[in-house]
Amino acid sequence: MELKQILQLIDAVSGSSLDKFEYEENGSKLSMEKGKETTMNNKTPKQISIYCMGGYPADSVQYLEVFLRKYFPNVRVMPNNINLPSHYFNKERNRYLASGLLDELAKHRNNDAVIGVTDYIIFKPNKKSNTFGIMGMSYTNTFKSIVSTKIPLNGKEQSKDNICKLALHELGHGFGLKHCPNETCYMVDAEGTMKIVNAI
16 A cells, blocks of 8 residues: 555544545555545445344444445444344353454345444463453455454453544455554554544
8 A cells, every 4th residue: 555545544544634546456456535526446335234233223323424425425223223143152261253243244245344242251262371352353355354443352342433443454454455654553463452433
């Protein structure tokens, strides 16, 4: 990713003046400009659909819909919750496998980008732990992401501001962005810390 794009993305998260943003990779192109209609080619989803997963109520994420609409015109909170499959649940740690929930989200994707929000802690196995808690997850260029409203370390609820930043980070991956080396960029690799939410 070019430095110019990184700086534009920093502006987007900080709420300062993002006049125009264009991104292109692997044949997909997205162009956003304030006051003008977002343009995209056929490979780019024309809507971001927000799904609440589990018992988390849909009316609890209206703030996220409003926030994302600042940068993408077609964002919608879907009225029906997605059930959390029991086979992705780790009873011992009381948390769900993030990759499994992404697979579940994929079943509801219909040429749009989807992001799931849950109030359960989610995890991704790594060298440190088979149930390592994470705040969000997405695979590059898959247009599907998930974020948790809970901090893995203590189970406390995150602020709405933090959740918005996390959602933007994970959606960035979904749309093809990779991690950024700039410590103040929202695409910085959290490396198991709170870097993303503390970056801006």
